[in-house]
Amino acid sequence: MAQDAFENIVADFEFLEDWEDRYRYVIDHGKAMEPLDDALKVPATKVEGCASQVWLHPKIEGGVFSFEGDSDAMIVRGLISVLRALYNDLPVAEVPKVDAPGELSRLGLNDHLSAQRSNGLRAMIERIRMVAAEAA
Template sequence: MTLPDAAAQALQAFEHAPGWEQRARLLMQWGERLAPMSEAEKRDEHRVHGCESQVWLSAEHFDGCWHFKAYSDARLIRGLLALLLVRVEGLSAVEVEALDLPAWFTDLGLARQLSPSRSNGMNAVLKRMREYLADIR
């Protein structure tokens, strides 16, 4: 599966970050790219349960492709969300279903630094994405 352009850019940036400090800084920078969600978008139906931080996720489906929007009150989580969103942006339902989230974060060099609660949170976001997919079918 080929990577969306933004995901390929993220992968290249993280591959050139030699250590955790540089990756953490990059993670924060990617998090700043997330568009904030309005208070109207931060309603309970968009809330992702299973995350220690507050996380919201919305989805749109058009022309056979999925487009997600996410936000969190936690800086590191915003970075992880941004990296997840660039990985799934514009994918079909089949491609989103096939996404190996642990492999993506391993490729970025972030898997070892993900605490179990952050890893569980990202899995909860991916699960919620897949629920959106099921709602359309």
């Protein structure tokens, strides 16, 4: 069910054997992402439950879901980028059906993220699912 962009990340992770290289890859993905406009960094877009500052700005156009995001932590920006690869451009009704923990487990992220980062990742996934469910 995963998007092609996410499948590309999975393939890249399989090529990168060392976790340090994978960690750097996620950070580089976050660096390549456009920053969220400061005007969108408001309480309504802030994700609670994250150790760092995180904002997600969802958009639904023509029944298709996408979101922009940002964080003050580079690894979290990278995680946002990974989630964008998983969710962006899906029909909004399909977003809540994505098994994000299952898909992300293919990357082995949970084994290498701190408890706080894992909780923040779950909070971001829940926000995405909630927004899409409300719009569907």
